Amino acid sequence: MIAGIYQLTPLKELCLSKCRTPIRFIMTSWRDGTAGAFRMGLLHGIYCLGCCWLLFVILFPLGMNVGAMAAVTLIILAEKMLPWPRLMPHAAAAALVLYGALVIASSQLHPTFKKDGSAAMPAEMQMKMPGSGTAATGHIKP
Numbered sequence: 001m002i003a004g005i006y007q008l009t010p011l012k013e014l015c016l017s018k019c020r021t022p023i024r025f026i027m028t029s030w031r032d033g034t035a036g037a038f039r040m041g042l043l044h045g046i047y048c049l050g051c052c053w054l055l056f057v058i059l060f061p062l063g064m065n066v067g068a069m070a071a072v073t074l075i076i077l078a079e080k081m082l083p084w085p086r087l088m089p090h091a092a093a094a095a096l097v098l099y100g101a102l103v104i105a106s107s108q109l110h111p112t113f114k115k116d117g118s119a120a121m122p123a124e125m126q127m128k129m130p131g132s133g134t135a136a137t138g139h140i141k142p
Contacts (some may be wrong), residue, residue: 001104003054004096007089015050016089020080027041058096063111 006012018025022044025069031039063067078088103110 001097003058004093004098004100006054007093011050012089013086015047016079016085018044018047019051020085021042022137051079055092059109065111068111 025044025047026040029035029040029043055075059068059072075088075092079092081086099109
């Protein structure tokens with residue numbers, strides 16, 4: 001829900017405006033030399049980070065699954081490429097706040113929900129259990 005609310009802030013709008021048009025940023029922020037290029041790259045990177053950091057943060061509670069990564073990628077791509085600069089951030093804000101409210105109301109909607117109440121753990125992160133015969137790679141002992 002916090003990521004959704006951030007989508008509507010003036011800071012998000014400022015950062016997105018700089019990140020949407022990198023050529024305009026280059027033309028208005030030009031600095032000569034290697035140090036100038038470094039400074040320009042750092043400043044533009046800060047704008048891009050300010051634009052999308054909470055969208056990346058939401059991947060952690062969503063379990064870092066491919067579906068969540070694809071959804072975040074599509075949101076970022078749409079924010080930066082579609083000709084309507086305010087439509088996608090506002091649509092994403094509505095979707096994120098609504099999804100957050102639904103998860104609060106019903107935790108079964110969270111992608112890592114398990115019926116026993118514990119969080120699902122990706123197979124890559126599971127530790128070898130004594131006597132289980134499987135390791136983190138999923139290979140069976142001979």
